């Protein structure tokens with residue numbers, strides 16, 4: 001392991017132990033991490049981790065040593081958090097999720113970003129793919145119960161979908177092929193007239209879908225920019241993103 005990685009491990013990154021791993025759908029693993037900084041963190045739903053999955057592995061390039069994963073759930077008292085990692089990408093993150101074991105040490109850094117829960121609206125529309133499902137679930141669980149929540153979560157096969165951490169199934173799942181902007185717009189046209197009061201749309205996952213739908217909400221539906229919240233999680237022409 002190089003000097004930079006040693007410094008990263010010792011001075012920059014927090015350390016956690018992988019204490020649980022469960023396959024929760026055909027292509028998604030739930031991973032539970034326990035560590036000191038999880039107890040002490042000032043957490044807002046929407047925070048994510050930069051996991052140093054390749055730290056210590058000299059066979060992979062530096063940019064492939066880190067992947068970002070959203071916090072699906074957190075228990076600060078017990079000092080653990082849960083991630084939901086989709087494996088269809090077949091990249092280094094996916095391979096890590098498939099091969100990691102209970103007892104492994106994991107290095108990570110907290111990231112706050114600006115794709116956070118915002119309870120100022122009356123109604124919400126959540127749109128995303130499997131990579132974004134846990135992020136949308138934590139938003140939904142942290143909104144007051146009087147809010148209207150509509151949803152469109154898609155994947156190409158039904159066996160990919162997983163329920164929320166509390167066993168609930170609050171979202172509508174759709175079997176759609178990759179980059180299904182036209183099919184999503186069709187559903188948006190049915191949903192948006194039913195949304196009442198101030199509205200917010202959250203769109204996350206495939207960057208192509210984020211970009212196209214951002215344009216659609218702004219230009220076709222004339223929504224104000226601050227009501228359209230997008231976060232690209234992956235891009236077909238890139239490895240990793242943040």
Ligand SMILES: Cc1cc2nc3c(=O)[nH]c(=O)nc-3n(C[C@H](O)[C@H](O)[C@H](O)COP(=O)(O)OP(=O)(O)OC[C@H]3O[C@@H](n4cnc5c(N)ncnc54)[C@H](O)[C@@H]3O)c2cc1C
Pocket residue numbers: 048067068069070071083084085086087088089090091092093094095113130131132134135231232233234235236237238239240241242
């Ligand atoms: C803020 C943030 C939060 C994220 N949270 C999560 C999360 O909670 N769960 C999660 O699974 N991912 C999440 N991601 C995505 C994650 O960081 C990785 O990009 C993803 O796991 C792919 O990594 P990889 O190394 O397996 O593939 P890469 O080496 O990054 O990519 C390999 C190939 O697969 C494609 N690809 C990447 N992701 C997908 C996908 N989901 N479906 C199909 N093709 C894909 C890439 O475009 C590339 O062509 C998040 C990303 C960001 C920026």
